[in-house]
Amino acid sequence: MTELRQVPLGELCEVTVGPSGSLLDSLQDGGDGVPVLTPSDLTTLREVEIDHLRRLPRREAARLSRFSLNQGDVLFVRQGALGKVAVIKPEHSGWLYSSSCLRLRLLSDQVLPSYLAMYLSRPTFVSDLLGQVPPGTVLWVHAATLRRQMVAVPPLARQLAAEKAVAAVDTQIKIQRALLAKLEGLGPALFEEILASK
Template sequence: MKTAKLANIADIQTGPFGSQLHKEDYVDAGTPIVTVEHLGWRKLSNKNVPFVSESDAHRLSKYSLEQGDIVFSRVGSVDRCSQVSENEAGWLFSGRCLRVRPNDPMIDPDYLYYFLTLPKTQEFIRAIAVGATMPSINTSLLGEVDIDLPPLSEQVSIAKVLGALDDKIAANQRTIRDCESLSEALFRKTSATADITTLGKELELHYGKALPKKSRIPGKVTVVGSGGISGFHNEKLLDGPSIIVGRKGTIGTVHWISGPNYPIDTTFWVESKRLPLELLYFLLKSCDFASMNTDSAVPGLNRKNAYQVVVPWISDDSASEIGPLLKTLRARQEHARKENQVLARTRDELLPLLMSGRITVGEAEEAADEAASES
């Protein structure tokens, strides 16, 4: 198999330096400019993307993005990268990033992206980064990455198999977001004209249990802290589904955990007095717990204070009407999440096998089909 240095098959460009673009140049609307926090798996995020004016975008046209470009983090997590889709064509990238643009017609951009996400490739990039406290890479360093290049047709076929898995994962993520948005809209509509009550009349908040990391034994039980999932253990406190609320540190966060779980002592777990859990979840999300910090050193949420929070009173009739709808939407979300776990695991297993030639594209397609049927 042919191998080439990245520098020989792609143009690698550093983003604009601070002297060319300042934070005060950002405007409320204009051309988006992506930086490190917008780099996700495969796709760029458009969440909280800053903008520059039309005149600045013209001045910085050298740093414009095209479909198929790959954007790398230049500092920090230097192995982190995303690929530009048609939706981000024309956006700019910041000085904290590097842009990789294939310049050889025999290179498939999608294949190149997946090769650059290989564990061995990312390990190499981390190893060549410079800087003890803040790792960084530049165009010369990134250009030293060796890229294995099978024939173009095979590159396209490999990227197609992996891309199909990622496309299905993305579709499931949209389903999850849509179900969450619809559920929240149903709750808002139901609670808009409701009377009020206090939170303590609807639920009980129970303290989680201490579980130091050194005491955890690997298992399949989800360990939940105030910030969300913090690991796995072999012992459960709750069967699930459960609602976990951040009590210490990241206070007021509300987490839905579908399976067996172990809420630790930085959390409360919720017991309902009347309402279905699916409804309580959105009731809790509507509460402004973050403003109820009672501690100075580490933020904390006092249970008695939480019980006094005023919330909508959802009648039994309304709960009977909306509860089954929320439960159905939650079930769809959980199915999509579980399917994504299988699909992501399959993609991660196939990636090195395909790139090394240890399995054929046909075998990979069969594995992908099996993963889809399994989920």
């Protein structure tokens, strides 16, 4: 078995904090504009949820282009819900992200975005990270702290195998969640039907 290489995250990718809240004062629900991703827009399955996106007017978003997202970037939640990450897909390119997140832009082709996202969401990684976060009412990870974290990097073939295996599990989770949502709605519907019956 090929030995894993331990590499500091800062050598694998550029870590960039999102724009400060004062630069996002004009965020609005719905409407036109450029979506701005926040921790609540990231799912536990390392994806972006688009149901409740907030947007920034295009004129203001243009001034923040240095914070735009590209396909293959990994978005890491650094405030509150540590361990939530998402891989940016083509349809999210050009979107922005809040200061509660860190953008990880790969500098090397030795690691796949999907593998990195899975690794950073591992309970053991999050636990180790929490041990280095200053105590306080709100958990907050500094970019420098994340850059110092070591990442186990296997050969690309093993990364692809891990990606495929986890994707299969994720698919089953989505199927089961959809079934559960239907079942949760079934009880109240049956109750109303019984009440209405004569």
